[in-house]
Amino acid sequence: MVSCHSISETYDVDVHLLRTFVTVASLGSFSAAATELGYTQAAVSQQIAALENDLKVQLLTRRPVVPTEAGARLLEHAEPLLLRLDAARADVVRLTSTPPATLTVGVTPLAGAIPAFPAAIAALRNRMPRLDITVKSGTRQRIATAVARGDLDIALLDGLVAPGDSLPEQAPLTAIGIAETPVAVVLPRDHPLATRPALRLTDLADARWIEAQDVAPSLAEIRRLSGAEGFRSALGYQGTDTQTLIALATAGHGLTLLPATAIPEGVTAIAVTTPRLAHRVELLHGTLRKASAPAALAAMLG
Amino acid sequence: MVSCHSISETYDVDVHLLRTFVTVASLGSFSAAATELGYTQAAVSQQIAALENDLKVQLLTRRPVVPTEAGARLLEHAEPLLLRLDAARADVVRLTSTPPATLTVGVTPLAGAIPAFPAAIAALRNRMPRLDITVKSGTRQRIATAVARGDLDIALLDGLVAPGDSLPEQAPLTAIGIAETPVAVVLPRDHPLATRPALRLTDLADARWIEAQDVAPSLAEIRRLSGAEGFRSALGYQGTDTQTLIALATAGHGLTLLPATAIPEGVTAIAVTTPRLAHRVELLHGTLRKASAPAALAAMLG
DNA sequence: GATGATTACGGACGCCGTAAGCATA
DNA sequence: TATGCTTACGGCGTCCGTAATCATC
Numbered sequence: 001m002v003s004c005h006s007i008s009e010t011y012d013v014d015v016h017l018l019r020t021f022v023t024v025a026s027l028g029s030f031s032a033a034a035t036e037l038g039y040t041q042a043a044v045s046q047q048i049a050a051l052e053n054d055l056k057v058q059l060l061t062r063r064p065v066v067p068t069e070a071g072a073r074l075l076e077h078a079e080p081l082l083l084r085l086d087a088a089r090a091d092v093v094r095l096t097s098t099p100p101a102t103l104t105v106g107v108t109p110l111a112g113a114i115p116a117f118p119a120a121i122a123a124l125r126n127r128m129p130r131l132d133i134t135v136k137s138g139t140r141q142r143i144a145t146a147v148a149r150g151d152l153d154i155a156l157l158d159g160l161v162a163p164g165d166s167l168p169e170q171a172p173l174t175a176i177g178i179a180e181t182p183v184a185v186v187l188p189r190d191h192p193l194a195t196r197p198a199l200r201l202t203d204l205a206d207a208r209w210i211e212a213q214d215v216a217p218s219l220a221e222i223r224r225l226s227g228a229e230g231f232r233s234a235l236g237y238q239g240t241d242t243q244t245l246i247a248l249a250t251a252g253h254g255l256t257l258l259p260a261t262a263i264p265e266g267v268t269a270i271a272v273t274t275p276r277l278a279h280r281v282e283l284l285h286g287t288l289r290k291a292s293a294p295a296a297l298a299a300m301l302g
Numbered sequence: 303m304v305s306c307h308s309i310s311e312t313y314d315v316d317v318h319l320l321r322t323f324v325t326v327a328s329l330g331s332f333s334a335a336a337t338e339l340g341y342t343q344a345a346v347s348q349q350i351a352a353l354e355n356d357l358k359v360q361l362l363t364r365r366p367v368v369p370t371e372a373g374a375r376l377l378e379h380a381e382p383l384l385l386r387l388d389a390a391r392a393d394v395v396r397l398t399s400t401p402p403a404t405l406t407v408g409v410t411p412l413a414g415a416i417p418a419f420p421a422a423i424a425a426l427r428n429r430m431p432r433l434d435i436t437v438k439s440g441t442r443q444r445i446a447t448a449v450a451r452g453d454l455d456i457a458l459l460d461g462l463v464a465p466g467d468s469l470p471e472q473a474p475l476t477a478i479g480i481a482e483t484p485v486a487v488v489l490p491r492d493h494p495l496a497t498r499p500a501l502r503l504t505d506l507a508d509a510r511w512i513e514a515q516d517v518a519p520s521l522a523e524i525r526r527l528s529g530a531e532g533f534r535s536a537l538g539y540q541g542t543d544t545q546t547l548i549a550l551a552t553a554g555h556g557l558t559l560l561p562a563t564a565i566p567e568g569v570t571a572i573a574v575t576t577p578r579l580a581h582r583v584e585l586l587h588g589t590l591r592k593a594s595a596p597a598a599l600a601a602m603l604g
Numbered sequence: 605g606a607t608g609a610t611t612a613c614g615g616a617c618g619c620c621g622t623a624a625g626c627a628t629a
Numbered sequence: 630t631a632t633g634c635t636t637a638c639g640g641c642g643t644c645c646g647t648a649a650t651c652a653t654c
Contacts, residue, residue, distance in 0.1 A: 012384075013391050015317050016644095031608060043645055045609055050644095055394050062609065063653065070397050077390035077474060081383060082314075088379035089315050092357050095372050171473070172379060318619095332634060345620050347634055352619095364634065365628065 015085060017051040018078040020044055021059065025075055026141070028065045080171030083148045087172045087286060090150030094286075102132035106143040106155030109215050109240035111281045113262050114179055117156060137240065139214055144170050147284050154285045160217040160225060160257070163278040175282040181259045183279050184269040186249040193270065200274040205230030210254035212237040212245050217257055226275060317387060319353040320380045322346055323361065327377055328443070330367045382473030385450045389474045392452030393589050404434035408445040408457030411517050411542035413583045415564050416481055419458060439542065441516055446472050449586050456587045462519040462527060462559070465580040477584040483561045485581050486571040488551040495572065502576040507532030512556035514539040514547050519559055528577060 024033040024044060034044045052059050059071035067075060103124075107117065112135075125133060136143075136152065140159065146152040148170075157175075159167045160183065166175060185204060187194050193203065205226070211219050211233040219231045234254040237245055242262050249256045250267060259279035263269045326335040326346060336346045354361050361373035369377060405426075409419065414437075427435060438445075438454065442461065448454040450472075459477075461469045462485065468477060487506060489496050495505065507528070513521050513535040521533045536556040539547055544564050551558045552569060561581035565571045 057398055070394050074394050081386050084383050092372050092376050096359055
């Protein structure tokens with residue numbers, strides 16, 4: 001029983017359009033994406049329209065600009081795809097260009113805060129004193145693309161996962177688990193639950209939270225991992241300083257979820273036991289074949 | 303110690319160029335790729351030139367047309383990337399279009415030859431008599447892209463691996479191991495080694511082989527897995543019929559490596575013991591979330 | 605009424621096909 | 630000499646920017 005379908009001559013999705021789509025989705029705004037990418041507002045609008053036209057689906061709701069179901073599905077493909085596109089170029093040019101004398105290391109704020117990190121850098125400088133090392137901090141997204149593009153040789157990323165799980169796969173990049181620590185919720189001292197020894201995340205679904213996208217797990221991620229609605233944002237915090245964030249939480253502006261190791265003594269914080277969650281740090285690098293320095297760093301961290 | 307690199311404003315590699323690059327590399331010819339893709343010879347030449355220009359590396363040698371080291375590296379990225387590009391479109395449109403009433407199953411020739419396959423199809427038809435099933439056969443490459451594009455709902459692929467390993471990752475597609483069988487070399491009856499109970503692959507490096515790309519593992523793959531040079535081709539065979547291939551091998555036109563289960567009684571064939579190799583069959587499918595029929599099929603095969 | 609997405613239109617650039625050139629077996 | 634890759638050039642389509650329009654808060 002063999003039938004011959006009409007051969008669908010569907011042609012390549014334009015990655016240019018995917019790039020702006022991802023940017024628009026992540027910024028939640030056409031105009032913001034336009035300035036980010038150096039386009040005009042109209043161009044971005046045309047590009048999204050073209051993409052939606054091509055796929056015959058609406059990808060974003062407007063006002064507010066949020067991915068539809070189809071858009072969310074597309075994002076799952078587009079992000080690793082663009083990462084690999086960058087990695088492809090970087091990986092090929094790395095073959096010809098002479099390896100630079102400086103090792104550039106990326107870190108997300110909470111990953112750089114683990115004790116092993118400065119120790120490993122110190123050990124590395126000790127062992128290879130002639131190696132010039134540069135450390136750059138940034139968000140997970142930026143760091144991942146920088147590693148893919150070859151702007152960073154190696155990076156430490158952090159994220160919230162079920163214990164034993166890895167961080168979401170960064171398509172062509174390889175990741176090595178470095179550390180896993182329990183997580184805790186920072187509460188104001190007089191919070192009704194502050195005396196509990198431990199608590200379930202869902203008990204706090206109705207509380208007010210701080211949306212601190214650059215440091216703490218996003219509320220959307222918390223919703224996904226806890227499997228519950230709620231976790232509404234009472235305050236946005238843009239920045240990477242955990243001290244400030246903890247101060248805000250302690251003062252009652254909202255709750256925040258942090259790795260236990262990042263919370264100083266004296267701060268009211270309760271461990272989260274359900275669901276089982278861990279703050280995980282991973283070492284990320286591109287497809288360097290003879291990865292000498294990265295391997296050394298991994299050994300020190302591991 | 304923070305330094306600010308010159309921000310490399312590298313822009314996206316054109317996937318259009320990647321597509322033709324992959325085609326040229328796999329066909330080993332500009333003109334053949336041109337006809338395959340519906341371009342003119344000149345256009346393909348320009349595209350490859352543009353890509354090499356963009357990356358500032360020669361990607362292919364000419365005459366013969368073979369990937370350079372940089373080209374090979376680029377291929378490693380380009381193939382899964384293009385697969386994912388197809389999968390992205392297919393995955394999004396699948397959300398809107400109503401699921402077709404017919405299940406389309408792909409198989410590579412040797413995967414379809416395992417006993418479990420026709421049995422599973424039979425069981426599936428029995429259990430879901432109203433489901434229309436179509437089976438299509440093809441090469442691994444074609445089948446993988448068809449699954450990615452959604453032209454196939456599910457597929458069985460086969461390949462040669464070290465026992466326990468999976469087939470090379472098909473980027474966004476998920477694979478489930480189905481079966482693993484030992485491999486054997488088909489020899490002419492009067493071959494000096496025909497009386498051995500078992501043999502090392504490297505003992506046959508100097509022999510003449512049949513390059514049967516569509517059925518058996520390619521000689522390049524055999525070289526890679528055995529870690530030895532040699533395995534020169536005495537005869538090319540294009541086709542998927544193992545009987546013909548075995549007849550050629552038995553008649554002394556060259557050796558060929560096949561899964562033991564695909565070799566009938568009476569044919570002179572010696573098991574390969576070193577290196578440890580297995581013929582592996584995997585079930586491949588796209589990112590169908592509620593994969594009812596595929597799941598059922600997997601269960602039957604597993 | 606202001607912010608922000610969409611539509612209209614014109615110019616520039618890119619890309620492919622035709623055709624001529626050139627190297628290698 | 631023939632096959633097959635490369636270079637030259639012209640036309641067509643695509644895509645972005647400017648500018649005007651429309652919708653929503």
